[in-house]
Amino acid sequence: MSGQSGSDVLEVVGGVLLVLGSLFFLVTAVGMLRSGDAISRVNNLSPAMGAGMPLIIVGAALDVAARGELSVTDGVLAALAIGAALVVSSVASNLLGRAAYRTQRVLDPRTISNALGPHEDLPEPTWADHPDTAPAPESQD
Amino acid sequence: MTVLPTIAVVVLVISALLGIVQVARGPDDASRAVCGDLIFFCAIAIFAVTGILRSTSVLFDAVLLATLSGILATAALARMLTRGHR
Numbered sequence: 001m002s003g004q005s006g007s008d009v010l011e012v013v014g015g016v017l018l019v020l021g022s023l024f025f026l027v028t029a030v031g032m033l034r035s036g037d038a039i040s041r042v043n044n045l046s047p048a049m050g051a052g053m054p055l056i057i058v059g060a061a062l063d064v065a066a067r068g069e070l071s072v073t074d075g076v077l078a079a080l081a082i083g084a085a086l087v088v089s090s091v092a093s094n095l096l097g098r099a100a101y102r103t104q105r106v107l108d109p110r111t112i113s114n115a116l117g118p119h120e121d122l123p124e125p126t127w128a129d130h131p132d133t134a135p136a137p138e139s140q141d
Numbered sequence: 142m143t144v145l146p147t148i149a150v151v152v153l154v155i156s157a158l159l160g161i162v163q164v165a166r167g168p169d170d171a172s173r174a175v176c177g178d179l180i181f182f183c184a185i186a187i188f189a190v191t192g193i194l195r196s197t198s199v200l201f202d203a204v205l206l207a208t209l210s211g212i213l214a215t216a217a218l219a220r221m222l223t224r225g226h227r
Contacts (some may be wrong), residue, residue, distance in 0.1 A: 009181055015145025022152035025183055029159035032179065038171030045175060048156075048182055056149070056186045057204060063146070063193045064200070077201035084208045092178065092215040099219035114168075126162035 007066045014062030017055050024052030036108030038100035042093055049089030054082045149190050157183040168179055174218040 028048035032041050061078040064070045158220040167173040185207045192200035 012145070015149075018149040019145050019152070022149040022156070022186065022190075023157040025179075025186060026152050026159075028179060029156040029163075029183075032163045032176055033159060034174075038175065041172050041175040045179060048179060053182060053186065053208070056189055057201075058151075058191045060193050060200065060204075064196075067196070069196070074201045077205050081201060081208050083204040084205060086176055088208060088212045092212050095216055095219040096171070096175060096178070096222075099222040100175070103169065103171055103222045 007068070008089070010062050010066035014059045014066060017059030017062065021052040021059060024048055024055065028052070036110065038103075039097055040108055040111075042097040042100050045093060046089065048094075049085055053085040053089075057081050108135030143194055146194050148189050150187060150194075153183050153187045153190065166189070171222055174215070174222060177218070178211070178215055181214065185211070 024047045028044055031044040031047075035041050035044055057078050061070060061075065064074065157180050160176045160183065163176040164180070165172050167176060185204060188207070189200060189204050192203070
């Protein structure tokens with residue numbers, strides 16, 4: 001009887017983790033709609049890949065374990081999938097962020113600082129559409 | 142006890158639909174590439190949740206393979222966006 005209630009607890013915890021992970025995906029999708037330029041959207045992908053995907057994999061593993069069907073191989077595969085999600089998200093964000101910065105015409109005027117500005121020439125003037133928000137020229141040291 | 146996974150699937154489908162909306166209205170190609178990435182990982186998550194609802198045996202194998210190969214499409218799109226330059 002105690003084993004039965006333990007598996008029930010596992011199933012509920014797994015389901016809650018699944019819903020939490022899916023909410024991270026929803027937050028990412030809403031952020032995509034709200035952000036102003038491509039590089040902000042690359043940034044917005046992080047919650048889905050860094051938090052949503054691991055939560056969903058852990059929730060799925062707990063749900064399978066609640067039914068007593070989680071083998072050792074499946075547990076190792078789930079752990080590998082979580083690690084792969086983290087590594088893939090960081091590498092993909094780097095690749096896509098560099099490509100997005102190089103191809104976009106204008107930055108979101110809400111962007112606070114631009115560390116790539118001195119090193120990368122954009123195809124067209126970055127601040128052309130938002131001349132009022134152009135950064136002040138740096139002081140000469 | 143399938144209520145919570147069903148809610149998760151519904152939320153994930155809504156996220157994928159919002160991603161499709163963003164692909165349709167995305168002002169530049171980079172935004173579309175990022176949203177394609179989001180839709181791909183939404184699809185993996187939907188597969189994982191429906192996999193436990195239908196108790197398939199290849200759940201974690203498919204999730205691991207899809208997660209590992211997800212970077213291929215992203216790298217290809219990033220290279221295409223820059224017209225072949227690194």
